[in-house]
Amino acid sequence: MFWDPRIERMPEKELEEYQERKLKALIFRVYNHSPFYRKRLKEAGINPWDFSGLRDLTKLPFTKKQDLRDTYPTGMFSVPISQVVRFHASSGTTGKPTVVGYTANDIDMWVECLCRGLVSCGVSREDVVQISYGYGLFTGGLGFHYAAEKVGATVLPTSAGNTARQIELMKDLKTTVIACTPSYMLYLSEYAYKTGVDLKETNLKRGIFGAEPWSEETRKRIEEKTGIDAYDVYGTSELSGPLFTECTEKCGIHIWADHFLVEIIDPKTGEQVGEGEKGELVVTTLSKEALPLIRWRTGDITILENEKCACGRTHPRIMRILGRADDMIIVRGVNVFPSQIEHVLMQIPEVGEHYLIILDREENGLDVMTIQVELSEKAEIDKVSDILELEKRIAEKLKSVLNVTAKVEVVNPGTLQRFEGKAKRVIDRRKI
Ligand SMILES: [Zn+2]
Structure with a gap:
């Protein structure tokens, strides 16, 4: 099942040409509208008129979390606040919080990306999706909420916590899909077991788990205990919350290359690593308007897979996140x-x-x-x-x-x- 088959199965060559055009346009856009990036690009000796696109990608400077902190709260935005329709903010667990803003187009793009993800792991309008991620400044709850609604599923916005109620509603409203952190799913299944509820006897079929690194063995444990299919989801608040998921092949997370350009680098040297090698994920946002990010250092360690997936999607995959470079x-x-x-x-x-x-x-x-x-x-x-x-x-x-x-x-x-x-x-x- 595809949400947008034309884009999801776009031939690699076409996808690359598309990225090329968007990358050049992005450099012009930030040069003209973001004082922060204009200064950065000038310092790196980059003139948008001479920038040749993907070939020059590694000449572009990195953007780091510290840049967002240094320009707190909105110094890196590329549009006036009147065009921003929503803010989210990070929890600030590792320092000052970072603020992210979205234009109406940014929200549409975010929802569109996650709709593709949800459909790729089998979610449809027949599903009841229980969203047990926190709603609020954290992007997890609202991100899943809008995408699941757009897919046409029935949303049960329980948010995080109150496990007894989560299980009661899950049974009564016949939840088929749950979205939460993997550790919460373990807790919830343990709680269900202790209170005499066998999740295998409920309507629950799928779980979409993220916001923290988890292992393949934990997937097996969750699947065995609960009888569901467990899928991995990736996104960070700076890139727009949950954006990318595994497909039903369960062999990596598809990154939507029409909106995001990915590289893997050695976190120490900043050089790109060879194909199939482990390193830090770096992402350039090709479509974001309010807060475009150029070569954003996610801090997350993974492996990039460019081989075409058996599901037919041509977009690259990242393997399960091993952890953050600083973890x-x-x-x-x-x-x-x-x-x-x-x-x-x-x-x-x-x-x-x-x-x-x-x-x-x-x-x-x-x-x-x-x-x-x-x-x-x-x-x-x-x-x-x-x-x-x-x-x-x-x-x-x-x-x-x-x-x-x-x-x-x-x-x-x-x-x-x-x-x-x-x-x-x-x-x-x-x-x-
Ligand atoms: Zn796939």
């Missing part, structure tokens, strides 16, 4: 993302879905990683010696797969904190 844990010279640790943990059947990584520095200056994991509800282990054996087995697996040395502590089911929004899986006490 990478460095312990005793080993670099690892929490999502990679999660992937290893979830392969062990006796391990539950919740875990916590704690980083400490000992008096001798050595870093120590402790990983607390819950015992699975289904694991029939109660002897202390068996728990010790399991802890040892987990530690050995982490060492052999990721070369990570960690102290593993297995705790009882239900011990670790649950999250109704984004999960906090790492506590770094080394800087305190």
